[in-house]
Amino acid sequence: DIFLYSFSTFLPSILRNGLGYSKMETQYLSIPVYLLVGISFFIAAKVGDKYALRGTVLFIANIFAVFGYAILLTVKVSSVEYFACFLIALTLYNGLGVNETWILNNTAPHYRRATFLGISQSVGNVAGVV
Incomplete structure (x- = not known):
């Protein structure tokens, strides 16, 4: 989650300082990144769930980050560089969501699943402090 928090926090800074856009342009240019991530997250969730290919979806999502x-x-x-921000965002949001779903679906019984989810979310949210 630390990567997710840092990307969400610093994407406007990357667009403004690194790429030289104004404050208003920076906000507008961050919208397509999150729009693409939302659409791709829905597709990744549907494909991973319908065909039971969560590991494959996770692997493909991580390839986008490398590039x-x-x-x-x-x-x-x-x-x-703006295009690279799209690729990085695809990995951060899809990778974390698919990974958590994959682990939760493979954790049984229900009390272990609930415990794992609580611990996972707690540790992930502490990453925002860093």
């Missing part, structure tokens, strides 16, 4: 961070670190063209 996103590589692009963000090596290419210094603002439009390409």
